[in-house]
Amino acid sequence: MNKKVVVLTGAGGVLCSTLALALSKEGHKIAVLDLKKEAADKVANEINNAGGTAIGVVVNVLEKESLLAAKEEINSKLGPCDILVNGAGGNHPLGTTSNPHLEKEDLTNTTEGFKTFFDLDSSGIQFTFNLNFIGTLLPTQVFAQDMIGRAGCSILNISSMNAFTPLTKIPAYSGAKAAVSNFTQWLAVHFSKVGIRVNALAPGFFLTDQNRALLTENDGSLTPRGNTIIGQTPMGRFGTPEDLIGTTLWLCGDGAAFVTGVVVPVDGGFSAFSGV
Numbered sequence: 001m002n003k004k005v006v007v008l009t010g011a012g013g014v015l016c017s018t019l020a021l022a023l024s025k026e027g028h029k030i031a032v033l034d035l036k037k038e039a040a041d042k043v044a045n046e047i048n049n050a051g052g053t054a055i056g057v058v059v060n061v062l063e064k065e066s067l068l069a070a071k072e073e074i075n076s077k078l079g080p081c082d083i084l085v086n087g088a089g090g091n092h093p094l095g096t097t098s099n100p101h102l103e104k105e106d107l108t109n110t111t112e113g114f115k116t117f118f119d120l121d122s123s124g125i126q127f128t129f130n131l132n133f134i135g136t137l138l139p140t141q142v143f144a145q146d147m148i149g150r151a152g153c154s155i156l157n158i159s160s161m162n163a164f165t166p167l168t169k170i171p172a173y174s175g176a177k178a179a180v181s182n183f184t185q186w187l188a189v190h191f192s193k194v195g196i197r198v199n200a201l202a203p204g205f206f207l208t209d210q211n212r213a214l215l216t217e218n219d220g221s222l223t224p225r226g227n228t229i230i231g232q233t234p235m236g237r238f239g240t241p242e243d244l245i246g247t248t249l250w251l252c253g254d255g256a257a258f259v260t261g262v263v264v265p266v267d268g269g270f271s272a273f274s275g276v
């Protein structure tokens with residue numbers, strides 16, 4: 001890969017901070033964007049201390065003004081954006097049901113916080129759709145302007161397993177990631193004449209601080225949901241953030257020059273397995 005300016009959103013987080021470090025080791029200049037300034041700066045410092053070039057930039061991917069200000073800073077300090085990784089994303093508890101399936105007795109369950117489909121709050125659903133879908137669209141509107149007509153530019157979105165088949169309990173997150181996958185294909189076609197490739201990663205199950213309590217008990221053993229996931233993952237383990245590096249370098253590099261509009265599962269075989 002020729003040396004590029006790479007902009008990653010959500011790069012103060014677990015997965016994209018790992019991708020930011022890996023891309024910097026390839027010699028690229030890195031803009032680490034995150035809602036949390038401290039988290040962005042920490043990753044940028046780590047890259048700079050390791051001999052790379054990075055800046056931490058606070059941004060809200062849901063606010064165009066904030067993205068335009070970030071672009072101005074990045075353009076003046078690093079140059080025009082060659083590669084955009086849309087990593088900011090996540091779920092919201094108000095868009096999540098308590099149980100995987102509705103049972104008749106759920107309708108009379110008075111446990112505090114217990115939620116059936118009928119209790120889902122549209123604000124949680126909107127939050128999740130906005131963060132994952134609008135939070136991918138707006139940064140693309142801002143940073144893809146740098147890429148028009150320049151060689152070797154590309155966009156990498158972050159979808160999920162639940163975009164192929166929805167996971168129980170999380171209809172909002174599943175629908176939002178399905179929108180990200182669909183948008184990846186739409187944008188790949190839309191940008192095909194101006195030289196911008198658009199692809200996505202679909203990570204399987206990665207044990208991170210956000211889901212550790214859901215998937216593992218205090219003693220490190222698996223919860224029932226953790227067990228179900230591992231049982232459905234032919235390779236028999238959770239992913240590690242480092243498992244995403246190879247596919248990211250490939251999709252963002254010259255080796256993928258004729259690859260656009262694909263959503264690549266990195267999932268230990270989860271999406272290939274029927275469960276039987």
Ligand code: NAD
Binds near residue numbers: 010013016059
């Ligand atoms: P994470 O929570 O560690 O990182 C997400 C980062 O996004 C955080 O640092 C957060 O501050 C930032 N962010 C949140 N809202 C923002 C906003 N409005 N503007 C700018 N930044 C914002 O999550 P992660 O596990 O590293 O996930 C990264 C991406 O991968 C997400 O899109 C997630 O949906 C997706 N994903 C994760 C997994 C997994 O198992 N962890 C699996 C599939 C897909």
